[in-house]
Amino acid sequence: MSDSFLKRNPSVLIFLAVLALFVLAVTLLAEGAGAGVISTSFVKTLGKTLCLALVAVAMDLVWGYTGILSLGHFAFFGLGGYMIGMWLMYARTQAIVMSSLAEASIPATESEITDAIGNQIFGVVGSSEFPLIWIFADSLVLQLVLVVAVPGILALVFGWLAFRSRVTGVYLSILTQAMTLGLALYLFQNDSGLRGNNGLSGLQNLPGMDHVPQATLSIWFFWASAAALALGYLFAAWIVSGKFGSVLRGIRDNEARVRFLGYSVEGYKLFIFTVTAIIAGIAGALYYPQAGIINPAEIAPVASIYLAVWVAIGGRGRLYGAVIGAVFVSLVSSWFTGGQAPDVNLGFYTLKWVDWWLIVLGLSFVLVTLFAPRGIGGLVDLWSERRRPDRHGADLGPGAGALREKEASK
């Protein structure tokens, strides 16, 4: 069965092959495992980019295929990051506290250790008590469960309320933005229990892995991100290939008609919304250990809008389009805003790309929407249509190769 699935979707095989080649090339050139041509920080950037590609695939499922313009999926991404960040920070602080207390003459009690960890983590927001939400923070397994559960349950509850009331179109987009804004504002508070605007930091250090250099860790995370992207892509391709994909695209194009066919449109929307929120959470959990820090600014409403921009520029309604968009735009964006792009001196004014990049991005979004709705991924169509012309109309001659109606009238 999986044979015929790949045969029917050759783009999946091509995508996986390209991804594998990319991973191989980066591994061979990286500082941690190979020639050392690629710096550790750039390996991290590439690893993060793969995570962004994964969340873009999720966005394409929910927007490009199902037509739900969710402007809140970066909130799920951030929540995934917070969940893994809690364990990373707790476990690492615990190790530090243990080693410093080990030098004391009297062995520390359990509560003294907990207090010391609390003091270390929450001192910055003027507290030392562990909030309730940190109750599982000492367990990697439970926090990994939360990476999936927290975005999943939030999406399930939010989606159930929104879809049940048949909120659609731009109203749904506004609602998801409101959810994102609400979450970001809540996390900005010092007493939210997640260190307010300081966020969680030091996430690049894996507890118990102090002997492993960052160069090696970065490659591990790069591999993990690539594996997650490959699995996520396969899952997304599988889900949209069959009748399920038919129903999703049907909902996008005419949801009333799908209802009259007997499909519960709300159920399908809720399903895809929740599943993509979980994918986003997983992507975030892989992203933030590579970024090293997460704070509420990461899930500001505009982040989710960028996500939509990537998918639009890459080409929505095709999974590789989402990947191309996320990779291309985020890499170009970090080039421009990283100060690497040379300033342009116009004589009367010096164009600083750090300031002007957002305007370029906004303009290209408008231009793509107006003139190339199929995005960068649409370029693939040019190639495949030239290779195999789309022949409409009835045959005029006896054979399959004969001129057809439409061609003859051209």
Add this chain to the structure above:
Amino acid sequence: MSMLLEVSGVSVSFDGFKAINNLSFAIGPAEMRAIIGPNGAGKTTFMDIVTGKTRPDEGRVIWGERNVSLLGMSEARIAREGVGRKFQKPTVFEDQTVLENLLMALRANRSPFAVMFYRSNRADLDRVEELASEIGLLESLARKSGELSHGQKQWLEIGMLLAQEPRLLLVDEPAAGMTPAEREHTTAILVEAAKTRAVVVVEHDMEFVRRLDCRVTVLHEGAVLAEGSLDHVTANSQVIDVYLGR
């Protein structure tokens, strides 16, 4: 004979305008019925009520042998109960192939998980091919339905309706935009379908209704004006006044 669908005393108004006014209607499990009436008589609103799109202000809609009420069910649930609807304007999924359209409509488990693990099998494809040849689209199975002509889209929608295997077909102007030969074919399909299930046809074209050769219900201002054979209702002076005389 017990009735498949019984609508009794149904009224609905939009912003004070009574679109349906104390309407009662019943149809048996294997019966053809034509509904005629001037514009604004409430034909489409009637279909909206039966399919769950519009909630009536009062009245009852009773369905099937177990006499369940259709009111309060979602559109999707009513469709799964066995009510199929064809719209006036052909609405097919234009971005998808004829095959995908028909497969989606094919009677099967509609729950998300069942659909996700569904893979097309020989029996279903045979059924789709059978339907496609019946509606003259066997050659076009792989084409995107957006490329089809208006008439072919009408056909595809009829095919999707049959694929659902509903117990009640609600068909809104099935012959609009069709050639005389195609109309005849449509008539044949509907008459055939009415042997095993209930078919309600809303139609303006009197010739078409005559060929269906069935009981006719005349709607006017949201209520039943007359009911009976076509000859019977066309002889009714009230009917002539409000509809045929114009």
